[in-house]
Amino acid sequence: MLEIQGKLISLDIIEKKFVCNLEACKGACCVEGDDGAPLEKDEIESISNNLEKILPFLDEEGSQSIKSKFHYISSKNKYSTELKSDGSCVFSIKDELGILHCGIEKSFNAGESNFLKPISCHLYPIRITQHEETNWEALNYHQWDICKPACSNGNKLKMPIYKFVKKALDRKYGPTFYDELDEVAENWLKKKINFMIRIYKSKLGNYYEIEGKYYQSQAGNWDIWINTPDLYQALLQESNSAESIDETSIKDFKINLLAPIESQEVWASGVTYLRSRDARMEESENAKTAYDRVYEADRPELFFKSTASRVAGPGDDVNIRKDSTWNVPEPELTLFINNRAEIAGYTVGNDMSSRSIEGENTLYLPQAKTYERSAALGPCILLTASPIHPDTTIDLKIYRENSCVYHGQTQLNTMKRKLQDLVDYLHRGLKFEQGCFLMTGTGIVPPSTFTLESEDEVHIEIESIGTLKNVVKWF
Numbered sequence: 001m002l003e004i005q006g007k008l009i010s011l012d013i014i015e016k017k018f019v020c021n022l023e024a025c026k027g028a029c030c031v032e033g034d035d036g037a038p039l040e041k042d043e044i045e046s047i048s049n050n051l052e053k054i055l056p057f058l059d060e061e062g063s064q065s066i067k068s069k070f071h072y073i074s075s076k077n078k079y080s081t082e083l084k085s086d087g088s089c090v091f092s093i094k095d096e097l098g099i100l101h102c103g104i105e106k107s108f109n110a111g112e113s114n115f116l117k118p119i120s121c122h123l124y125p126i127r128i129t130q131h132e133e134t135n136w137e138a139l140n141y142h143q144w145d146i147c148k149p150a151c152s153n154g155n156k157l158k159m160p161i162y163k164f165v166k167k168a169l170d171r172k173y174g175p176t177f178y179d180e181l182d183e184v185a186e187n188w189l190k191k192k193i194n195f196m197i198r199i200y201k202s203k204l205g206n207y208y209e210i211e212g213k214y215y216q217s218q219a220g221n222w223d224i225w226i227n228t229p230d231l232y233q234a235l236l237q238e239s240n241s242a243e244s245i246d247e248t249s250i251k252d253f254k255i256n257l258l259a260p261i262e263s264q265e266v267w268a269s270g271v272t273y274l275r276s277r278d279a280r281m282e283e284s285e286n287a288k289t290a291y292d293r294v295y296e297a298d299r300p301e302l303f304f305k306s307t308a309s310r311v312a313g314p315g316d317d318v319n320i321r322k323d324s325t326w327n328v329p330e331p332e333l334t335l336f337i338n339n340r341a342e343i344a345g346y347t348v349g350n351d352m353s354s355r356s357i358e359g360e361n362t363l364y365l366p367q368a369k370t371y372e373r374s375a376a377l378g379p380c381i382l383l384t385a386s387p388i389h390p391d392t393t394i395d396l397k398i399y400r401e402n403s404c405v406y407h408g409q410t411q412l413n414t415m416k417r418k419l420q421d422l423v424d425y426l427h428r429g430l431k432f433e434q435g436c437f438l439m440t441g442t443g444i445v446p447p448s449t450f451t452l453e454s455e456d457e458v459h460i461e462i463e464s465i466g467t468l469k470n471v472v473k474w475f
Helices: 011-015 041-057 060-068 103-109 119-123 145-157 166-173 175-194 222-226 233-241 248-252 275-283 285-296 355-360 362-369 419-424
Strands: 003-006 007-009 071-077 078-081 092-094 098-102 125-130 137-141 196-202 205-211 214-215 265-270 301-305 317-320 332-335 343-351 375-384 391-398 403-411 436-439 457-462 466-474
Touching: 003 362, 007 011, 007 375, 011 137, 011 175, 041 060, 041 078, 041 103, 041 332, 041 403, 041 457, 098 103, 119 125, 119 166, 137 436, 196 222, 196 248, 214 248, 233 375, 285 301, 285 403, 301 362, 301 419, 332 391, 332 419, 343 419, 343 436, 343 457, 343 466, 355 362, 375 466, 419 436
Parallel strands: 007 137, 265 436, 317 466
Antiparallel strands: 003 007, 071 078, 092 098, 125 137, 196 205, 196 375, 205 214, 265 301, 332 343, 332 436, 343 375, 391 403, 391 457, 457 466
16 A cells, blocks of 8 residues: 555555446446445535436436435445436436446536536546544555456556546545656556565465565465465565564574475476577487477477475485486476466476486486476575566576586577467466466586586576575485
8 A cells, every 4th residue: 555645545556457448348337236326425415406407317217216215325424326226326327329327427518517426436446435543545446347348448558547537536636646646656666667576485484575675474375375366466565564574584584495385286398498409309319300390389398397295495405316327407497377377476496307318218208307306496486567587597507516517507588488388388288276387498408428416516596586506416
C-alpha cells in the first residue's frame, strides 16, 4: 500500500491495467452483486433534486419503481441504489445491443441533470472503504470475473487503473491528489522494474531478500509459498510492514541453506545452445545426425533429470559415476515453473553429465543424466517483475587443489530456444501439482580432454541470482 494525502492506495491500482469493454461485458456490473451501486449520503439528496430530470431516461420498470418506492436502500448507515426485478440497478437502461447504461449519466450528458452519477460507479473498479477508528480511507481494486474483458482491454492499451479513473479521482479528491498519485506511481513503477527478490530455503526457515534487506517469511510450507499467485507482488507488499532481520540472523540462515526445492521434479532441456549441439556430436559419431536434427527442430529435447530428494543444494556434494570416464558439470539457468505453468522464478542449476556413457549410445542418456546427486540447485530463487534479461551472464569455474583448472562463460542470448517454448512443450503432456524446475541447457562445455575428478569444486554463477558451489565425489 502507498499513502497519498492520508489515503491508502493499493498497489494493484497502480500496477494492474483496466479499460471497460462494454461490448464484451454488456454492463454486467449494473446487474451482478447483492446490492445496487453504493451511495454516499449527500448523493441521495443530489439524485432526489434531479429525479424529475432523470426519470425520462429510464425504462418503464425503473421509472415506476422509483415513483412507487424510494430510489435507494438504507442498511446500517450504508446506502445503495434500489434494484429492479432482474437484479439490475433501478437507474440502468438497456440499449438495442443489450448493453446496460446509466440513466443518471444519460440525463447529465443530455444537459438535463447536474449530477453525473454515483462516485462509486465513476471510480469503478476502485472501491473505497473507511476505517471506523482512524477515519482513513483505503482505495482497493475490486476484481471479479465479469471484468475479465476490461482487464484484457487494459493490458492491450497499457492503461493502469488509476489513469483509467482519472476524472473520477479528480472529482472525488481534487486534481492535486491525482497529480501526487501519478508522480508516486511513476516513481514506484520505475523502481519496481529494478527490484529483484531472492527467496531462500534454509534449515531455519524460509527467507527473502529485497534491495539488500532480508526478511523471514511466516510461510512454513515451501511448496505453498513458492506457488503463491504473484509471489513477487505479495512479497513486495509484505515487506512494507515486515521487519528486516539482523546481520547475525542473516549469517545463520545462509550457512544453513538448502536446495530451493521441496516436492517438485527437476526436468532438463538439451541442445538449446550451438555449443551444446557440437559437444554432444563430439561424444559419438553415431549421434551427429540426431543432435543436429533436434537443434533445428521445433520440438526441443526434454528429459527427466531428478526427484527432489536426489537434488544437491549449496555446499552439498555432487556425484560422478565410477563407470564413466568423462564427466562434466553443465551450468544452466533453471526455471521455477509454478503450478499454473507460469515462469515464476529463476535459479542456478548444475546438470552433472557422464559424457562417456552417453557417447557409447544415445539410448544411454538416462544413465548418463539421472543418478544420485546428479543435479544441484541454488542458492536461491530469483523473482523479477519482468523476464530475466537476455544479456545475463553464466559463469563456470572448476577448482582443483585451490587452482582454477577450467573457466567458461556464456550469455543467455546465445540460446537458440525461447524459455517460454520450453515451458510450453514440457506442459503438453504433463501437469505438476506443486510446480517443477526446468534446466534450460548449457552453452558452456569443457573440452573433451577435461574430466572432473573427486574433490574438484564447481562454482556456477549466474548474474543477479548468485553462485552455486558444490564439491565433486565419486559414486
